[in-house]
Amino acid sequence: MRRLAIATATLLSLTALAPAQFVSKAAQGRSGKTEAVQYLFPEQVTLPAGKPAAVALHFRVAAGLHINSHNPKDDFLIPTTFSIPDGAGVKLENAAYPAGAMITLAADPTTRLSVYTGEFTINTRLVAAAGNHLVQARLHYQACDQEQCMPPKTITVAIDVIGK
């Protein structure tokens, strides 16, 4: 029975390796076209009308990708920037961005990049006029993976702001 157990274990190990044999990492990474950054929450906030109030905005960068932080280490790189268009009924008084994580690309271990990966939070101070405002804020970013970059993009950050 020991021989049977050994034979079975060997075969099961080989079977487990089978699905991985033909797919490269790069090919897996490019298998689908998903949004690089997703706004998570809050969808709705109630703020004291006319007074600055803190609102933390949460975002997620898709797995395998990174975006430049607000302070990338190279003038050529596009910083991540949050904005609220004029006339939205809500004013962005201040936005505090998180520090970026320092990474290097496999092709050039000497150059360090300041980036956001996974979930990150922008701490804003908003001033809302009295009333209900469906704010179409914007996040401008530029995403890359280890080997290639996508063009800069601006996504809409929809927040229902109630000024009371």
Next chain:
Amino acid sequence: MRSFPVRRNTLVLFIVLFLLAIFAWAGWANWEYRQQAAERRAAIAAVQGELVPVATAGGDSAQFITPLEGKPAPAFTLPDLDGKKISLASYRGKALLINFWATWCGPCKIETPWLVELRNKYASQGFEVIGIDTEGDDAAPGSDAYAKDKSAIEKFVEQEKMPYPVLVDGDSISKPYGGLDDLPTSFFVDRNGKVVAAQIGINSESDIENNIKKALAE
């Protein structure tokens, strides 16, 4: 009781054979699935004109298939940084690397010194690189955004000491070149103007050099 070891051995043999059969079937099904997926991707690429990665049996570097392979590189006429119109047709007879890049693209910046080095190495054999800036913002000539882009491109070209022609407004020819959703993207063109290979993303200098040799050889 004497016949028990024989029965046990037979049982072990059957189980092993059964598991081997399952393993063989799983391997075949996996291969068949990959083949069908590759065919589907190629069909989509042919319709959409996109570059599609092809998984390779060994190593991490993906190769790309493009519906342009074996076909003439799509014609273009684009301005250089001095505003002079440059057409692809004027390079007929040379092996080319058409490199789509952008100032904001980190991997492009890493790759550029390699391109400069390889261009200088193979120029005497009739090889040239054409860099096409593709900022991805569709900035219209004359607009503030266009002027800002141009200024950044000039700075990049100067900083990287790029000895080859750099054209701007690559966004206008992105469609025939597969959309250019990711940068850098390079097409290798032989002396007859046919695309012989394509690459998306940064690989290695040797991968680029191998494709240059392919373009020079055909």
